[in-house]
Amino acid sequence: MKTFLAIDAGGSTLRATWMSGDGNLIRKETLEKNANFLSAGEKEIENILRFLKHKVPMVDALTLSMAGIDGKPEFDKVxxxxxxxxxxxACRILPDADGAYYANFGIEPGVLVICGTGSIVLGKDEEGKRVRSGGWGYLLGDEGSGFWLVKELFRKYLAYCEFLEERKACFSVFEELFPGNPRDAFVYFYQPETRKRTASFANRFLSLSDPYVIELHQSGLKSLATQVLSVLRRMGLKQGRICLMGGVFSNAQAEDFFRRYLLGKLSALEQEQISIVAGVKNISDAIAQKMVGETTRSLDGGTE
Structure with missing residues (x-):
């Protein structure tokens, strides 16, 4: 019986799932540590992989989805x-967005929208051609994401501190989080290891139901929806699924707004043929299941 290993390696958490060829779970591991290749470094990633190898030594096929390997040099090292x-x-290595796509779609065409700490839209057409929009990181993009929202609000807060902006009720969150000089908070916006925590502050702001916060966030979600439309047009996707993933979509109000706004931009025919659905909850579990399914189909001669 074959053994499959799927690894979802992100910037703060790594999840690994071992599954047998008949689809039974063998083992699961969760490591609360940075597994982004760019920020964790090659030696740390090597240590993590050796740790996982020790847990279940005999593995027939491995799929590794990892943050920080979009560049060819990083990909080749991993x-x-x-x-x-x-x-x-047999090892298959995927950048994290591609891994999330595979977890949701396998080899089927579709569009994946990730909006959590950062944001990106990734689509693949019938021929497997990859089309993306966004994903430029916290300095250049990530519209609608948790980090983006906190960053934009903090910029407004700094303007208020310099008497350039009127005070908003939501600024009390920053005053509670960062009492004293606002410059003391800069580390939360410039250090990679604090980025996820900074993004988590978005939940505090969204829970206020403050119209100012909601309007600002919706402007970012509109930009993200525009990126989805760009990917759809470039792909020529006429029917299929748009999957939503990421912590921002766990906020019911944000997800509902995004769905309604995006649907409103689709034609009547597209609204009938394209569905907007929630993505998988656990990427490593879903990838492992896809790996088992691929093997089963190949043994059956490619039939479902």
């Missing part, structure tokens, strides 16, 4: 690590 640590294992 591929070399996997080939060294898992020498007898």
């Amino acid at each position: 591929k070399a690590l996997c080939d060294t640590i898992f020498p007898t294992t």
Whole structure:
């Protein structure tokens, strides 16, 4: 019986799922540590992979979805690590957005919208051609994301501190989080290791139901929806699914607004043919299930 290993390696948490060829769960691991290749570094990633190898030594196929390997040099280094640590294992390496896409769609066409700490839209057409929009990071984009919202509100707060903006009720959150000099809070916006915590402050602001916060956030969500439309047009997708993932969509009001706004931009025919659905909850579990399914279909001669 074959053993499959799926790894979802992000900037603050790594999840691993081992599954047998008949779809039974063998083991799961969750590590609360940075597994983004760019910020964690090659040595730390090597240590993590060796730790996982030790847990279940014999693995037939591995799919690793990892943050920080969009660039070819980083991708090649991680591929070399996997080939060294898992020498007898068939290894498939995916950037994290592609891993999330695979978890939701497998090889089917569709559009994935991720809006959590950051944001990105990734689509693939019938031929597997990759089309993306956004995902430029916290300095250049990430519209609608948790970090983006907190950053934009903090910019308004700094303007207020310099008598350039009227005081807003929501600024009390910053005064509670960062009492004293606002400059003391800069580390939360510039240090990679604090970025997820900074993004989590978005929940505090959204829970206020403050019209000022809601309007600002909706402007970011509109930009994100525009990116989805760009991907749809470039793909030529006429029917299929748009999957929503990420912590921002766990806020019911934000998700409802995004769905309604995006649907309103689709034609009547597109609204009938394209559905907007929630994405998978656990990427490593979903990838492992997809790996088992692929093997089953190949043994059945490609039939469902």
